[in-house]
Amino acid sequence: MKATIIQRHGDPSVLTFMEMPDPVPQVGDVLVRVRAAALNRLDLYTRAGIRGTRLTADRFPHILGGDCAGDIVDAGASGWRAGQRVVVNPYLGDGTSLAMLGTNRPGSYAELVAVPAANVVPVSDSLSYEQAAALPTVFLPAHAIVVREGRMSSSETALVLSASSGVGTAAIQVVKRLVGAKCIAVTSTPAKADAALALGADHVINYAAEDMTQRVKEITKGRGVDLVIDPSGAQFFETAYALLAPHGRYGVCGVTAGYEVTLHLGLLFAKRLSLFGVFMGSTPELRDIVGAAERGLIRPAIHARHPLRDARLAHEAMERAEHFGKIILTVD
Ligand SMILES: NC(=O)c1ccc[n+]([C@@H]2O[C@H](COP(=O)([O-])OP(=O)(O)OC[C@H]3O[C@@H](n4cnc5c(N)ncnc54)[C@H](OP(=O)(O)O)[C@@H]3O)[C@@H](O)[C@H]2O)c1
Structure with a gap:
């Protein structure tokens, strides 16, 4: 099969499109023909070998990529059937570990990927593979x-930071379309601010030009x-x-800009x-x-598409x- 691999950690120039052996499904796996894969910040970290993703020498060549959708080609004994359209949950853990497809086992930047059968979800024709x-x-x-x-309840207000990130664009939609609450999106440029409003945010703050505290107040x-x-x-x-x-809540899922902050404990209890x-x-x-995407309640914000060979x-x-x-x- 064709795949985009890394032979070592480094900048985007280490990404190489080449022929690789087909993956061999292990017990409990299904084999998926990948039709689309989506980038995540973790792919950049794993490529660079930073933030806990460094691979040992025996793991190279390594195939990056977690998110993917495609067709099952070998269902094994899973009960799924060949030809079924599926999307993969790349989280491989049980709720305690951080194991991810494309970091902890070969991933989806490839024509074929073997994944645990328990991690696939069927997808109807109403969604494209890319979506x-x-x-x-x-x-x-x-x-x-x-x-x-x-x-969150519909009478509340959310503040979405890094609104242009993949996670931010998803959060705007979960707040607006699944909960029906008010959403203030925070981002860095006028173009991203317009896109956040078009996606459904009620208000947008361009932190490069505006004072976030004043605007939220x-x-x-x-x-x-x-x-x-x-x-x-x-x-x-x-x-x-x-x-x-x-009674406000603060949920963290990433540290793109850094790990360490000062926490005012007085505010926490007061x-x-x-x-x-x-x-x-x-x-x-x-x-x-x-299911929510199939019903048209949410739709991923797709910025750009590249063929697999152009992963760099x-x-x-x-x-x-x-x-x-x-x-x-x-x-x-
Ligand atoms: N815990 C989890 O389950 C989970 C799952 C997915 C992702 N994550 C984490 O969530 C974060 C977002 O992931 P993603 O894939 O959505 O990322 P992404 O699309 O690459 O996000 C890029 C955006 O993040 C903002 N940003 C803030 N500081 C930045 C910096 N120092 N360098 C570059 N961008 C910066 C900018 O948005 P603005 O211009 O709008 O400010 C930028 O456009 C990452 O840290 C990722 O590891 C965690």
Whole structure:
């Protein structure tokens, strides 16, 4: 099969499109013919070997990529059937580990990928492979913060940081279309701000040009927000945390901009706040997300498509951080 692999960690130039042996499904796996894969920030980290993703020498050549959708070609003894359209939950753990497809086992930047049968979710013809592949790794944490852990209600207001990120674009939709709450999106350029409004955000703050604290206070009439969705970590933590209303919740799923912050413990108890982290989500949760997409309630924001052989260009684009939503690799 054709695949995009790395022989060593490094910058995007280490991505090589080449012939690789077909994967051999292990007990409990199904073999999927990949039609589309979606990039995530983790792919950049794994390519570079940073943030806990460094591979031992015996793991090379390594195939990156978690999110993917395609057709089952070998169902093994799983009960699924060959030809079935599916999307893969790339989270390989049981809720305690961080194991991911494309980091901890060979991934989806390939014509074929072997994945645990328990991680596939059927997809109807109403979703394209590209749309399906764009769902798991951004909608699972967004849904976990807003719905599972954040228990947001329709009368509340959310603040979505890094609104242009894959996770941010998913969070805007979970807040608006699944919960029906108010959404304030925070991003960095006028073009991204327009795209966030078009996706459904009620208000947008361009932090490069506006004061976030002042704007949130204006929008919420001084009350603050009920839930913060934070994929970026150190960038705005202190500012956004201080903007929580009494009984507010702060959900973290990423640290793109850094790990360390100062936490004002006085606010935590005085306002009865909750601070929590999430990592991915379960395959039943992905089934619910796919169902919402099939019913047209949510739709992934797809920014650009590249053929698998051009994964290097896709990585360079994601590193520039000028995108709004998802970057897709298409596989013929
Ligand atoms: N816990 C989980 O389950 C989980 C799942 C998926 C992703 N994540 C994490 O969530 C974060 C977002 O992932 P993603 O795939 O959605 O990312 P992405 O699409 O690459 O996000 C890029 C955006 O993040 C913002 N950003 C903030 N600081 C940045 C920096 N120092 N460098 C580059 N961009 C920065 C910018 O948005 P603005 O211009 O709008 O500010 C940028 O456009 C990552 O840290 C990722 O590891 C966690």
